[in-house]
Amino acid sequence: MKRFKWTTIRLLLMFALVIFLFSFTSKRNSNRKLTNSKVVFVGENAPFVDEKTVNKLLIENKIDPQSIEKENLDLNKLEKALNAHEMIEKSDVFVSIDGVLKAVVKQKTPIARVFDGEDSFYIDYKGDRMPLSMNFTARVPLVSGEVNKKNSEDLTELFRIIYDDAFLKKNIIGVQVMSNGSVKMQNRNFGYQIDFGGTKRMKAKFNNYKAFYQKAVLDSSLYKYKIIDLRFSQQVVCTK
Missing domain, CATH: 3.40.50.11690 (Cell division protein FtsQ/DivIB)
Known part of the structure; x- marks a missing residue:
């Protein structure tokens, strides 16, 4: 009986530790700032809209992407902003593991x-x-x-x-x-x-x-x- 209780307690402690580490890591990761932003154009079209314009939409008119924390990013909002542009057909916005805000952009044809x-x-x-x-x-x-x-x-x-x-x-x-x-x-x-x-x-x-x-x-x-x-x-x- 005592052995059973000890095994149960150890499992609960390990589970609690995993949750703590996950929460700590997630919180720390969300508080990190972006390292850069990058635009990738896909398709055969020439750049009707330039990288500077897309970057401006990505960083929401902020001068430096490194001043933006991950926690404050709304990727869906950024995608909607890009897709609303008259030259853009579709976009996919995400943050890479190394903290780079990336936008994969397909222009209209x-x-x-x-x-x-x-x-x-x-x-x-x-x-x-x-x-x-x-x-x-x-x-x-x-x-x-x-x-x-x-x-x-x-x-x-x-x-x-x-x-x-x-x-x-x-x-x-x-x-x-x-x-x-x-x-x-x-x-x-x-x-x-x-x-x-x-x-x-x-x-x-x-x-x-x-x-x-x-x-x-x-x-x-x-x-x-x-x-x-x-x-x-x-x-x-x-x-x-």
């Missing part, structure tokens, strides 16, 4: 640049509006004409198709949206205009255009045309 009167902005891959950057200019199609809530979804799908296709991304430099909903495009290397028509059968139209281009570029006939018409099924109509 611009797929078109719209000129709306005196205003200009990007449309990102999700179809949201994205401001221009002072740090970098994206090489995406320049868009003019009737861009509004009614046609934005279809146009975003059109811009995605161009962005995801290496040939189209390289060659289509301009998109004009007409008042009747039809679309005209400009090619980088040739002077003709592409009459795309409406935003129906978009992939089929682009496939027809690529097949035509690969054939016509071999005999240099692309220089002769003023209009490449893709509005018709199973054919490409050219006007000299």
